[in-house]
Amino acid sequence: MARWLAGRLLQALITAALAVVLMFFLVRAAPGDPLARLSEDRQLSPEAAAVLRARYGLDQPAGRQFRSFATGLVRGDLGTSIEYGRPVTELLRERLPGSVLLGGTVLLLTFGLGSWLGALQAVRRGAMDRLASAVALTLYATPSFWLALVLAWLVGIEWRLLPAAGMRDPLLPADAGALERLADLLRHLVLPSVTLAAVNLAATMRYQRAAMLEVLQQPWIATARARGLGDGAVHWRHAFRNALFPVVTLFGLWLPLLVAGSVFVEKIFAWPGLGALAADAVGSRDYPVLMGASLLVTALVVLGSLLADVAYAVLDPRVRRP
Amino acid sequence: MRRTRLALVTLALPALAFPLAGRATAQGSIVVVTGEHAAAPVPTVGEGTTANADVADQLFLRLAVPSPGRAAAGDRGFTPQLARSWSRRDSVTLVFDLDRRARWHDGVPVTSRDVVFTFGRALDPALAPVHAGLLAQVASVQAEGAHRVVFRFKRPYADQLFDATYFVSPIPAHLLDTLRPADLQRSAFVRAPVGNGPFRWVRSVPGEFIELAAVRNHFLGRPGVSRLVFRTATDADARINLMLSGEGDALIGAIPPLANRDRLLATGEIRLVTTPSNSIGYLLFNQRAPGDSTRPHPILGDVRVRRAIVAALDREAMVRSVFGPYAEVPYGPASGMLWISALAPDPAPRDLAAARRLLADAGWRDADGDGILDRDGRPLALSINVPATSAARRQMAVQAQEQLRQAGIRLEVLVLERPVWQERHVGGNFDIGFGSATQDATPAGLTQSWSCAGGSNVAHYCNPIVDSLMRRAQLSFGDVSPLWREVLDRVEADAPAAFLFAPVTVVAVHRRFERSAVLAGAPWLMLHSWRVRRGAELPRDRAAR
Numbered sequence: 131m132a133r134w135l136a137g138r139l140l141q142a143l144i145t146a147a148l149a150v151v152l153m154f155f156l157v158r159a160a161p162g163d164p165l166a167r168l169s170e171d172r173q174l175s176p177e178a179a180a181v182l183r184a185r186y187g188l189d190q191p192a193g194r195q196f197r198s199f200a201t202g203l204v205r206g207d208l209g210t211s212i213e214y215g216r217p218v219t220e221l222l223r224e225r226l227p228g229s230v231l232l233g234g235t236v237l238l239l240t241f242g243l244g245s246w247l248g249a250l251q252a253v254r255r256g257a258m259d260r261l262a263s264a265v266a267l268t269l270y271a272t273p274s275f276w277l278a279l280v281l282a283w284l285v286g287i288e289w290r291l292l293p294a295a296g297m298r299d300p301l302l303p304a305d306a307g308a309l310e311r312l313a314d315l316l317r318h319l320v321l322p323s324v325t326l327a328a329v330n331l332a333a334t335m336r337y338q339r340a341a342m343l344e345v346l347q348q349p350w351i352a353t354a355r356a357r358g359l360g361d362g363a364v365h366w367r368h369a370f371r372n373a374l375f376p377v378v379t380l381f382g383l384w385l386p387l388l389v390a391g392s393v394f395v396e397k398i399f400a401w402p403g404l405g406a407l408a409a410d411a412v413g414s415r416d417y418p419v420l421m422g423a424s425l426l427v428t429a430l431v432v433l434g435s436l437l438a439d440v441a442y443a444v445l446d447p448r449v450r451r452p
Numbered sequence: 453m454r455r456t457r458l459a460l461v462t463l464a465l466p467a468l469a470f471p472l473a474g475r476a477t478a479q480g481s482i483v484v485v486t487g488e489h490a491a492a493p494v495p496t497v498g499e500g501t502t503a504n505a506d507v508a509d510q511l512f513l514r515l516a517v518p519s520p521g522r523a524a525a526g527d528r529g530f531t532p533q534l535a536r537s538w539s540r541r542d543s544v545t546l547v548f549d550l551d552r553r554a555r556w557h558d559g560v561p562v563t564s565r566d567v568v569f570t571f572g573r574a575l576d577p578a579l580a581p582v583h584a585g586l587l588a589q590v591a592s593v594q595a596e597g598a599h600r601v602v603f604r605f606k607r608p609y610a611d612q613l614f615d616a617t618y619f620v621s622p623i624p625a626h627l628l629d630t631l632r633p634a635d636l637q638r639s640a641f642v643r644a645p646v647g648n649g650p651f652r653w654v655r656s657v658p659g660e661f662i663e664l665a666a667v668r669n670h671f672l673g674r675p676g677v678s679r680l681v682f683r684t685a686t687d688a689d690a691r692i693n694l695m696l697s698g699e700g701d702a703l704i705g706a707i708p709p710l711a712n713r714d715r716l717l718a719t720g721e722i723r724l725v726t727t728p729s730n731s732i733g734y735l736l737f738n739q740r741a742p743g744d745s746t747r748p749h750p751i752l753g754d755v756r757v758r759r760a761i762v763a764a765l766d767r768e769a770m771v772r773s774v775f776g777p778y779a780e781v782p783y784g785p786a787s788g789m790l791w792i793s794a795l796a797p798d799p800a801p802r803d804l805a806a807a808r809r810l811l812a813d814a815g816w817r818d819a820d821g822d823g824i825l826d827r828d829g830r831p832l833a834l835s836i837n838v839p840a841t842s843a844a845r846r847q848m849a850v851q852a853q854e855q856l857r858q859a860g861i862r863l864e865v866l867v868l869e870r871p872v873w874q875e876r877h878v879g880g881n882f883d884i885g886f887g888s889a890t891q892d893a894t895p896a897g898l899t900q901s902w903s904c905a906g907g908s909n910v911a912h913y914c915n916p917i918v919d920s921l922m923r924r925a926q927l928s929f930g931d932v933s934p935l936w937r938e939v940l941d942r943v944e945a946d947a948p949a950a951f952l953f954a955p956v957t958v959v960a961v962h963r964r965f966e967r968s969a970v971l972a973g974a975p976w977l978m979l980h981s982w983r984v985r986r987g988a989e990l991p992r993d994r995a996a997r
Contacts, residue, residue, distance in 0.1 A: 162871030168501070169874055173889070173900070173908035178581035179878075214491035215498065215637055224658035279689065287696045294697035295690045300661040300681045301481055301992045400685035400694070402659030410686060413841075415871040 248338025270332035382438025480984035511647030564595035569625035676983030784940035
């Protein structure tokens with residue numbers, strides 16, 4: 131197992147390194163002036179532009195820029211944002227909690243609720259199954275940005291039940307207690323997480339339903355029933371656990387959602403996450419931020435894939451065989 | 453920071469003097485909804501972004517500010533802030549006496565050392581390239597005692613007081629002069645600035661908001677509210693939603709689209725305040741061949757074609773369809789905030805017949821009957837670069853396409869990502885660039901775009917007579933109105949651009965505020981004078997810190 135794991139780790143590191151190198155050069159090959167954002171209100175003079183290009187190393191050949199990026203990376207320094215004028219590591223650190231909170235909640239809802247509903251569909255075939263499928267597929271077909279706009283309008287503006295945007299109320303009294311702050315955070319979390327979870331739920335449900343149906347047809351399920359086990363025990367203690375394999379793989383693939391989130395949903399709900407930061411960085415060609423965010427997503431993609439493999443290997447020893 | 457952020461002109465507003473000194477209580481909060489988080493709201497550090505300047509305006513006082521309702525021209529039209537008074541020693545020397553009551557938020561007095569330290573940074577191109585360019589005429593800034601500062605300029609010109617006071621607000625030397633200059637940007641000070649303005653720093657929650665608190669014993673008077681929050685939403689829909697849901701109190705830039713006006717007013721909680729803007733939008737005609745500035749543009753190098761395009765456009769209709777009543781068609785490159793815009797006559801209306809005549813004079817005929825003019829077998833076809841970030845400009849570009857087609861001109865609309873648009877614009881790689889500018893508060897700033905050697909003159913417009921007129925207008929301390937009027941006339945005649953729109957700034961403000969003054973060019977500069985009407989307070993107003 132240890133040797134297998136070491137091999138997978140090495141493979142993951144090589145993949146991540148290749149992705150980073152590719153991203154670095156592809157981003158710079160794209161047309162566009164990274165100083166555009168700073169010229170939005172006022173055209174920079176050629177002299178000022180030259181100083182700023184030198185400050186951010188943009189006047190250097192791409193090879194030299196990569197060398198300084200790689201050297202910084204080794205030291206844990208991802209450079210300074212062109213747009214914000216602040217260290218990229220600081221910006222990422224500031225945005226990470228928001229992304230993890232939203233992404234984590236969405237993953238929890240998507241996989242917790244999705245797995246349960248999918249399994250429920252499989253064991254209760256008929257009207258309930260058809261209705262759940264129809265609702266889930268309708269939500270799946272709904273663009274997240276549209277759903278976000280509708281929810282913000284209906285719940286946030288028309289009914290004023292929940293905040294229309296943001297992650298916390300800036301006017302919460304200074305002496306507000308921890309519970310009050312937590313409640314405020316949760317109120318802000320509802321609309322973006324429900325939006326994202328709603329459109330993603332169907333995939334988990336479908337996977338789980340199909341896996342559950344397959345497991346329920348296995349001979350050992352019939353054996354369990356013949357031993358006198360009740361429906362509840364057969365379905366949830368035996369079948370459900372064995373039907374989790376495909377969903378584990380799906381979970382690994384969706385792990386990057388933790389940081390990448392959904393750009394549109396983060397934007398519409400003014401959620402301070404990494405997705406919106408990265409999207410803005412693309413729009414303004416803020417190379418350092420773009421590389422920092424990409425690095426994080428790459429690491430999570432590789433980690434997610436690795437974790438899925440490990441989970442599979444733990445659950446099914448046949449995978450580890452050479 | 454930006455030359456553009458000047459409070460100026462036209463509004464009949466209360467004086468800039470802080471109005472609430474002596475008022476028994478100041479409570480309530482203002483939530484300003486903005487599109488960008490101020491990452492470095494410190495003068496000479498956060499160059500180039502409006503967000504930084506908006507917050508810095510609340511934290512740091514300038515030496516003086518242009519008075520509302522008066523045109524800042526020469527040495528007239530300014531209200532003291534950090535400087536109690538100023539005088540002129542000679543045509544190149546200004547002397548400022550600082551207000552001895554001024555204190556940093558940590559209690560240390562503001563002195564001439566702070567001013568000298570700050571300008572030392574601002575004049576260094578390596579540290580503050582934008583400021584250094586703006587202050588190119590400042591030769592030196594020296595202290596004479598603890599409360600007197602002497603500015604010397606490289607040559608006599610009318611806007612010396614403006615240059616000395618507007619771009620740079622002093623920062624505290626006693627906290628910063630031990631830092632290596634290049635380290636300031638990454639210092640703890642930038643994350644929690646200590647200023648001398650009407651509001652002090654409380655906290656920043658990156659990507660979400662910045663909270664400031666009123667300085668209750670400020671030497672110019674207590675602000676009208678106790679808390680001020682700049683809340684960030686990078687998406688335009690999210691910003692509107694914050695206003696519509698009652699979570700925001702003030703927002704700039706909601707219009708266009710015009711539909712937002714009705715949505716905001718329908719809440720019954722919001723009113724719209726307008727003030728002249730320093731923005732202007734235009735179709736810039738490249739007078740050199742795209743990508744080769746040594747050759748004239750094969751089509752737009754001919755002034756008759758440029759004039760024909762201007763005549764063929766129905767600018768009034770375009771402006772009304774996009775901005776409604778919130779913009780005018782400018783005469784020449786004068787935004788509504790520039791005092792010279794008052795000198796300008798109405799721009800010429802659409803004249804399709806004149807456009808066709810001009811094109812015919814230039815040798816363009818429809819030889820093949822396809823509706824597009826041609827000359828020597830080459831069609832009269834141009835492209836226009838439009839930044840994708842501006843829906844208004846995209847809409848107007850399509851309208852221009854149709855209007856020019858009626859004159860026999862084919863216009864290809866290229867919608868480009870902002871950085872790509874910028875790269876092509878600065879590199880002169882375009883036929884027509886749909887540009888917009890945020891102008892300087894004084895007409896002297898026009899030289900940057902409309903003089904032969906102007907740093908922002910990417911389309912290579914050059915008329916030595918216009919240059920000479922602008923130079924004379926800048927150097928004169930007398931009435932320069934006739935000179936600027938002639939500048940506008942000559943630029944209009946040369947048609948370096950089709951000047952399309954000069955919008956007003958529309959600010960959505962919650963109705964519970966009274967005295968919600970908004971200044972042209974620096975809309976948030978007077979937030980300290982806003983206050984909540986008695987009896988109209990919301991629960992959150994009572995929960996002030």
